[in-house]
Amino acid sequence: MSERRGITTPELTVVEDESRLPQFFRRFFIFDLRLPLHLLRLWQNAYLLYALTLRGVRARYKQSVVGIGWAVITPAAMTAVFTYLFVRTRLNEAVPFPCPFPVYALCMLTFWTFFQRAVANGSTALVTNMDLVTKVYFPREVLPISSVLTNLVDWAVAFAMFVLAAFAHSHLVPRVADHFPYWQRYAETSDYVFGPHVAWLWVPLLFAALVLFAMGVVFFVSALQVYFRDMSHLVNLALFLWMFLTPVLYPLAAVAGGRATTLIILNPLTGILDGIRLALLNGRSPWEHHVIYGAGCSLILFVAGYSFFKHEERYFADVV
Amino acid sequence: MERIVFDGVWKKYDRMYGSNRFRGLAARLIGRDPTRNEFWALQDVSFRLEEGKSFGIIGPNGSGKTTVLRILSGITHINRGHVRVRGTVSALIALGAGFHPELTGRENVYLNGSILGLKRSEIREYFDDIVDFAGIGDYIDAPVKRYSSGMFVRLGFAVAAQVRPDVLLVDEVLAVGDARFQARCHGRIRELREEGTVVVLVSHDMWAIRRSCMEGVFLNHGRIHTQGDIATVISAYTQSIQEQSLRSLSESRRGERKGLAASTESHSACSCDLEFRNAAGEPVSEIPLGDPIAVRLHYACQEPLRRPTLVLTASAHDGPSVIVLRSRKADWNVDVLEGTGSVDVTIGALSLNPGRYAFALSVKDEHDFVSFAESPFRELFVRPPHPDWCEENCYYVPEAKWSEPRVLDPASDGGAPVPPTPRSPAPPPA
Numbered sequence: 001m002s003e004r005r006g007i008t009t010p011e012l013t014v015v016e017d018e019s020r021l022p023q024f025f026r027r028f029f030i031f032d033l034r035l036p037l038h039l040l041r042l043w044q045n046a047y048l049l050y051a052l053t054l055r056g057v058r059a060r061y062k063q064s065v066v067g068i069g070w071a072v073i074t075p076a077a078m079t080a081v082f083t084y085l086f087v088r089t090r091l092n093e094a095v096p097f098p099c100p101f102p103v104y105a106l107c108m109l110t111f112w113t114f115f116q117r118a119v120a121n122g123s124t125a126l127v128t129n130m131d132l133v134t135k136v137y138f139p140r141e142v143l144p145i146s147s148v149l150t151n152l153v154d155w156a157v158a159f160a161m162f163v164l165a166a167f168a169h170s171h172l173v174p175r176v177a178d179h180f181p182y183w184q185r186y187a188e189t190s191d192y193v194f195g196p197h198v199a200w201l202w203v204p205l206l207f208a209a210l211v212l213f214a215m216g217v218v219f220f221v222s223a224l225q226v227y228f229r230d231m232s233h234l235v236n237l238a239l240f241l242w243m244f245l246t247p248v249l250y251p252l253a254a255v256a257g258g259r260a261t262t263l264i265i266l267n268p269l270t271g272i273l274d275g276i277r278l279a280l281l282n283g284r285s286p287w288e289h290h291v292i293y294g295a296g297c298s299l300i301l302f303v304a305g306y307s308f309f310k311h312e313e314r315y316f317a318d319v320v
Numbered sequence: 321m322e323r324i325v326f327d328g329v330w331k332k333y334d335r336m337y338g339s340n341r342f343r344g345l346a347a348r349l350i351g352r353d354p355t356r357n358e359f360w361a362l363q364d365v366s367f368r369l370e371e372g373k374s375f376g377i378i379g380p381n382g383s384g385k386t387t388v389l390r391i392l393s394g395i396t397h398i399n400r401g402h403v404r405v406r407g408t409v410s411a412l413i414a415l416g417a418g419f420h421p422e423l424t425g426r427e428n429v430y431l432n433g434s435i436l437g438l439k440r441s442e443i444r445e446y447f448d449d450i451v452d453f454a455g456i457g458d459y460i461d462a463p464v465k466r467y468s469s470g471m472f473v474r475l476g477f478a479v480a481a482q483v484r485p486d487v488l489l490v491d492e493v494l495a496v497g498d499a500r501f502q503a504r505c506h507g508r509i510r511e512l513r514e515e516g517t518v519v520v521l522v523s524h525d526m527w528a529i530r531r532s533c534m535e536g537v538f539l540n541h542g543r544i545h546t547q548g549d550i551a552t553v554i555s556a557y558t559q560s561i562q563e564q565s566l567r568s569l570s571e572s573r574r575g576e577r578k579g580l581a582a583s584t585e586s587h588s589a590c591s592c593d594l595e596f597r598n599a600a601g602e603p604v605s606e607i608p609l610g611d612p613i614a615v616r617l618h619y620a621c622q623e624p625l626r627r628p629t630l631v632l633t634a635s636a637h638d639g640p641s642v643i644v645l646r647s648r649k650a651d652w653n654v655d656v657l658e659g660t661g662s663v664d665v666t667i668g669a670l671s672l673n674p675g676r677y678a679f680a681l682s683v684k685d686e687h688d689f690v691s692f693a694e695s696p697f698r699e700l701f702v703r704p705p706h707p708d709w710c711e712e713n714c715y716y717v718p719e720a721k722w723s724e725p726r727v728l729d730p731a732s733d734g735g736a737p738v739p740p741t742p743r744s745p746a747p748p749p750a
Contacts (some may be wrong), residue, residue, distance in 0.1 A: 004407060004408050004485065005408060005439075005483050006408030006483045007393075007394070007485075009393065011404045047434050047439060048667065050432070050434075051430055051431045051434035051435075058423055058427060059423060062423070062463070129418070129731070131418070132417055132418050133419055135413060136417050137393050137409070159328055178519070
């Protein structure tokens with residue numbers, strides 16, 4: 001009976017007023033050395049993280065008829081539209097895709113949709129949970145992290161659908177094509193087989209890099225959203241533009257010295273997504289410069305975002 | 321063991337933007353003073369709390385009481401100072417925090433429990449207790465948005481009640497809910513206190529504070545006004561409140577009186593005042609409860625007043641008149657009032673509830689209609705009989721005698737009414 005339960009709060013000591021400008025910039029650019037402590041604390045709150053993630057998953061499709069089916073419908077519909085466009089304009093033949101366009105697009109859209117929704121949802125994580133932030137103490141990063149993790153469920157469903165569709169594409173298209181003359185030409189151009197490869201073992205690692213990258217972005221964006229509600233609009237616009245700077249609807253091989261090339265190369269998502277493409281679709285080891293660059297960036301962004309977030313955390317309840 | 325160390329804490333807020341430092345940056349860029357909207361919500365507030373003690377925080381609105389709770393619960397940061405809470409904290413300020421309207425009661429219990437720092441196994445163990453305590457029955461599997469607001473709060477409290485913290489923070493938000501619910505809340509707080517939990521209570525209800533706390537602090541504009549033993553703190557608070565409201569009361573009355581005096585300018589050839597004297601005839605400004613008092617009314621008339629009426633009123637600090645004495649009703653008939661002099665009004669026993677009262681005198685004409693003169697307000701403090709006295713919310717405390725309990729004997733007392741539900745009889749006096 002005498003066992004104590006409840007929340008433990010950290011000790012606060014402030015020797016002088018911290019709201020001066022130089023400290024702000026110092027904190028901004030230097031990684032927080034107490035990061036292991038923060039991570040330990042986060043681990044102690046793992047159940048809270050789990051409960052909030054579960055809440056997000058359950059609440060998202062409550063009182064909806066199709067429910068989690070939307071996680072499949074969205075990328076499938078986008079793939080269908082883009083396939084129609086690309087096939088009608090013969091772009092899929094003009095551009096050197098590493099595999100048939102529908103497979104490529106569906107794969108990339110699955111991962112891109114995860115990233116896009118994670119960032120979009122995560123950016124408002126603190127503001128929509130204002131009542132929690134202003135009333136109860138817990139490590140605040142639980143909120144953006146859980147909103148990123150919430151999207152994992154959608155991603156898992158969409159990914160499972162992609163795998164099924166890719167297998168179906170490899171094995172069904174040649175047979176179906178016999179009965180549909182229009183598909184015959186398409187079937188002749190693609191002798192692509194989506195099969196199990198050892199290189200698939202790279203995919204979880206690269207996906208982890210993608211999740212960390214999303215979290216890093218969300219840390220910055222959700223903290224800034226507390227101060228400026230403009231952030232969510234800005235983020236939606238930026239995500240729209242970002243998609244075109246990422247090889248989602250075109251292969252990286254098609255990028256050959258345009259104006260935007262530098263931006264596309266510098267974009268860490270390019271490396272991560274292309275690494276996933278190499279391993280998953282082409283069964284090759286993604287041990288290449290741009291992939292390593294992308295994964296490294298995601299780690300750095302995560303640490304920087306986490307540090308920034310932990311520093312801003314203390315002001316959230318007052319400002320939000 | 322010291323549970324709470326709250327040492328020299330300063331906390332600053334910005335009236336417009338909370339404490340948005342980015343706005344401050346923007347203001348600096350366009351050459352505005354970024355600190356122009358800032359104010360100190362807490363200035364150098366310190367207190368320490370040992371294990372097993374309870375602490376009351378009182379003060380007028382906006383004095384920083386809730387800020388202290390928010391800092392203790394770890395929600396907001398401080399600008400200067402040192403805060404340490406040893407052990408676990410729980411705040412009864414957020415009943416049902418994090419409840420998602422779409423989720424069922426069951427799902428929300430787990431979610432809310434995890435937010436309040438419970439482990440999953442603990443929630444599972446106490447789940448049935450929680451549902452019983454909330455008294456919501458089958459609704460537990462319905463979405464929370466279908467609940468009545470009472471069910472919502474009850475479920476929130478049922479979860480919060482399972483938390484067994486070292487430090488419990490209670491804001492007066494507890495005043496929600498019906499009487500039974502409040503009784504349950506207070507019962508739960510008492511239980512925890514008896515188990516050694518430190519309770520920090522913020523309330524305007526002096527009785528609640530008085531009953532639960534041994535020590536306390538009176539905050540005024542973010543500074544400590546009085547600190548220490550709860551009785552001293554409470555009396556300092558009530559005195560300051562009464563002084564303040566009396567001041568504003570007399571200011572507003574003075575305004576009215578100015579208007580009145582303007583309308584009767586031709587008769588301003590008279591002035592009056594009053595003072596208090598105790599039984600020994602010494603001028604006083606405070607008397608103990610139940611003592612006799614004499615009010616000496618001074619007047620100075622430039623020209624004789626025919627058949628005047630004197631009206632002596634006393635107002636309580638919160639507005640209402642508690643005494644009105646009109647000379648005509650006491651058959652005090654004086655034909656002419658002239659020159660300078662005084663009249664004594666003797667009151668047998670002033671049975672006013674301890675506190676501050678404002679007395680005023682007005683001199684009126686024969687028909688008790690036109691006012692010739694109004695005295696300034698004079699304050700009288702009725703002292704409580706002993707320092708532990710806690711003010712009741714009333715004005716009149718007559719002297720009363722309480723008898724010993726009398727046991728009814730139905731056999732010999734045929735004619736007397738028997739109480740409808742006989743309780744267990746009191747033991748006969750030894």
